[in-house]
Amino acid sequence: MFGARPILRGPTHTGTGRKSCGATAKRGRPLGGGTGYTETIRPTGPPVGHLDELIEALAGAKSGDTVYVSGDAVIECTERIYVDELVLALSGGVTLASDRGIDGAPGGLIRSDAFATRPLVQVTGADARVTGLRLQGPNPRQCLEHHSRSFREGHGGHEYYYKFPTSDGIATAHSRLRVDNCELAGWSHSAIRLNRGDGHLVQHNFIHHNQYQGLGYGISHDIAESVIEGNLFDANRHSIAGTGRGGSGYEARHNVELGRTLSHCFDMHGGRDRKDGTDVAGGWMHVHHNTFRADRRCAIVIRGTPEDEIVIDHNWFRHKTERGAMRKEDRVVVRDNAWGLVDPVVR
Secondary structure (H helix, E strand, O other), X not given: OOOOXXXXXXXXXXXXXXXXXXXXXXXXEOOOOOOOXXXXXXXXXXXXXXXXXXXXXXXHOOOOOEEEEOOOOEEEOHHHHHHHOOOEEEOOOOEEEOOOOHHHOOOOEEEOOXXXXXXXXXXXXXXXXXXXXXXXXXXXXXXXXXXXXXXXXXXXXXXXXXXXXXXXXXXXXXXOOEEEOOEEEOOOOEEEEEEEEEEEEEEOOEEEOOOOOOOOEEEEEEEEEEXXXXXXXXXXXXXXXXXXXXXXXXXXXXXEEOOOEOOOOEEEOOHHHHOOOOOEOOOEEEEEOOEEOOOOOOOEEEOOEOOOOEEEEOOEEOOOOHHHHEEOXXXXXXXXOEOOOOOOOOO
């Protein structure tokens, strides 16, 4: 499940020029990152290979510094998280890096099997970057039985559901976080949790198996804005989601949904979900030039009305009709998409 970039078989876009629909890779920026990614970082000093070294390096890092994890490192955080409630703090302006994609390397691995990893990496200031790493969480499972028992069998609903702890990979309430060329999997709440801030970039990652029923997000937004570009998504409940609070939004472009999904792929909640007396579904969204191979449910669901406008254009859907591909309400513009994606095999 972890450490190998999937091989894309078949095209990810159709048409040419202004009529092109679906995801297209740029030179030096392969879809999902890895081999061929040119914005990698190489170490300028001895890389860290153990947890205590990583904690010490992060504590001493200042804006402009890079903390580099050795490519052959497996940094196990489980015991320290379970016993000490450890959180790795990444200061503003600091880069946490490894070598994913350099000479075919998978990237250094930081992992936790503690279900209450909240989060593994907490970003504490603006302009931080996480690049070239693998972050493995404790729960890649769907846990359908627990969700059913909580909400369908009269065992207390949310109170019972949240007795089982959840996990986040990276979390921030500060602006301009960049997460690129990473692999993130096994996070039951969110692989990347954007609570606040704007100017976030999530680029050229492989984000998969974040599929805990009821949560299970690749990238989640509260009052935050981001650009999400060039990622490969697979086996998430929602690959991109938002609480729908006012002032939030995201641009999703040139991403590929590989085919497995527990629910719809891209999401924005509305006021009915929050029970705040409004029908607001975020501030804005622009979803364009993405390829949706998943067909189990709708690809996109907008559960209210945005403050501004949502535009969905130049995507390539496996679904044959707009009605089959999305559910939406007011202030949503759908135009110039391609329908009926041929089903290439992805392994």
